Amino acid sequence: MTTELPDTAVDKARDEIVRVGTSLFNRGYVHASAGNISARVGDGHLITPTDAALGFLDRHRLALVDANGERIAGDRASKTLTLHRRVYEADPTARFIIHTHSTHLVALWIAPIMISWGLVSAAFMFVTDEATFYVLRFLLGAAEAGFYPGVILYCTEKAVVERAGADDTAHQTVRSRVRDAFREPRVWLMCLIYFCFVMGQYALTFWMPSFVESTGIEGNFAIGVLSAVPFLAALVVMNPFGRSADRRRERRWRLVIPSLMGAVGFSPAAVRNGSTALSLTALSVAAAGVLTCAPLFWSLPTTFLGGTAAAAGLAIINSVGNLAGFVSPYMIGAIKDATGSASIPMYVLAFTLVAGAAAVLTTNKHVVNR
Structure with a gap:
């Protein structure tokens, strides 16, 4: 009526x-x-x-x-x-x-960062020595580091209303001061999880051509073309996992499963099996799993970070997690050179992704599954 x-x-x-x-x-x-x-x-x-x-x-x-x-x-x-x-x-x-929603975040933070990012990128055309290159690379990293958590925060403000009908867990939300984000154990747990996932992402980004070449493929053009195949597989897998996580309000297992997919795909037994087709299939599984973890991951910290603490918390997670961008490529190369084996680094990557999946399961499902 x-x-x-x-x-x-x-x-x-x-x-x-x-x-x-x-x-x-x-x-x-x-x-x-x-x-x-x-x-x-x-x-x-x-x-x-x-x-x-x-x-x-x-x-x-x-x-x-x-x-x-x-x-x-x-x-x-x-x-x-x-x-x-x-x-x-x-x-x-x-x-x-x-x-x-915050207008200052867009007008006074995101927009200037994007402009400075573009200007610094353009300035690379004037690099003539090593010192200038390092200075510009540092500035470029600073711009990128500020942009990413800012966008995540902005998207969080837009998406939080989607969870309005969920149970009230305000007592579990970190909302107050910036320093509270540093004291929150869940923020550091998120740092660990994100670090594990970024390890896999950078391994793919830097070493995919080498992985493909190790399957028996020769020629730069063929290696380049086939290196794109695993990333296309990730494109197919990402959307269904994300939609399923939102529709079913189950985020932990939707993150654990692709992480374990990445671990299986990185298995030396799968990648280095003597068959180019099977090896590319394994790398495609690894890429689909690892790259799907990235967007799904950010649905976790945004469930308990709010207010002023959200900006600091997301920045901490992004900064600490992206240290894997240095550790992962360097570690793979160092282990490979020290042992002469390409299998051991892949075992390490697989273990790291399993550790990340295990850490996800320690989160409170009543908080993150909203």
């Missing part, structure tokens, strides 16, 4: 939402379609539509829903409706809700 909502209250709420949205947009507090506004009207709610820009709202297109969240009038309600309804249920005195 449809709830009857008072027309006068709805009209006033429409005008107020449009007025406030325009004001926020004009003052630079919101950008693009980020953020939503809602109002309690009778037993129902009025909320901005999906993907609506707050600065250009049409009062007649605002979504009017009843007490059960069913649409009565207007466009399709924003997916943040669930979040807003939970707030109204928790606080009967709440009449309006405004939620926005």
Whole structure:
């Protein structure tokens, strides 16, 4: 049965939402379609539509829903409706809700980093000596290191509303000061997990041509073409795993399985079996597993990091984890040179991925599976 909502209250709420949205947009507090506004009207709610820009709202297109969240009038309600309804249920005195996303993160952090990243990259054309190269490479790494966690944080702000209907685990969320992120054991557990996964990623990036050549392939062109095959396999596998993790709200095993796939694929018995076809299949399994871990991993720390601590926590995880970018290629080369065996480094990589999978299973499933 449809709830009857008072027309006068709805009209006033429409005008107020449009007025406030325009004001926020004009003052630079919101950008693009980020953020939503809602109002309690009778037993129902009025909320901005999906993907609506707050600065250009049409009062007649605002979504009017009843007490059960069913649409009565207007466009399709924003997916943040669930979040807003939970707030109204928790606080009967709440009449309006405004939620926005960080404009400073984009305008004052991500955009300048991207610009500086491009300028530093272009400056490499002027390199004439070793010292200049190292300075520019350091600056390039600094820009990249700041960009990646910033984007993850921004995506987290956008995606958190997807978990609004999950159980309340606010008491388990690190939200306050930057230094709290350094004191949080789960942040360092995430560093360990990410380090293990990045070990496999950089092994593929730097050593894939050598792996392919070791299967018996000759000629730079053939090696280059076949080196792309495992990465194409990863492209096929990534999306189904990600969609399944979101749909089933099961993130741990959706991360453990590809990690173990990578370990199996890196097995010397699989890669160095005398058959080029089987070896490429094994490398494809390894690439599909290892590269699928990267996007799925970031769904773990973002479930317990929030507020100011989120920026610091994500930066710590990214920085520590990417130390594997140095360790992995160097370790493989050093072990290979010291032992004369290409199998031992692959055993080490397989063990590292298994260790990462085991560490994932130590996380609290009630927190990360949201």
